[in-house]
Amino acid sequence: MANRGMPMLQELAGAADSTDIKDQLSVLFRREVKEETQKMHDYRRLSDELRESVRMRDAYIEEFQRLQMYVYSNEVTESIEILKSMQVDDIEKAFRLILMARDIQNKVYEKYNFITKLRR
Known part of the structure; x- marks a missing residue:
């Protein structure tokens, strides 16, 4: 086997069920795409949560500012x-x-795009 002594490539060969490097690269990049897509969704979710916190905090600020018109407090x-x-x-x-x-x-x-190119 060409990738003897290369455990990462052996693992990819097993996952791809192929010794063709294109198949192995396809498996590798599909895994990375899956992980990165999850990160992308997590970042967007966190951004949405922060924006919701900002909206809620805006409401508190407005109410405190209204309160301050009637009751002044350093706090x-x-x-x-x-x-x-x-x-x-x-x-x-x-x-x-x-x-x-x-x-x-x-x-x-x-x-x-690279995965698509590998399949040609």
Whole structure:
């Protein structure tokens, strides 16, 4: 066998049920596509959760600001500032997660194209 002493390639050969390197590469890239697709979905889900937190926090900020019109409190003012700071951080995190998901999506498309090319 050509890949004796190469346990990773032997494992791919077994998974592909073939000694053809194209079949083995196809198995490898399909596995990677599956893992990366899951990461992409996880990043998007986390981004959605952060955006939902931002929406909820906005509602709290609005209510605290209304409360402040009637009852001034240093604690309320400080709380509003902390919540606003958290908003900025969470919006930035959500944006970065979406960028990461898009980057992974591009890599997934690239790997799909390579898998298609291998099958020719």
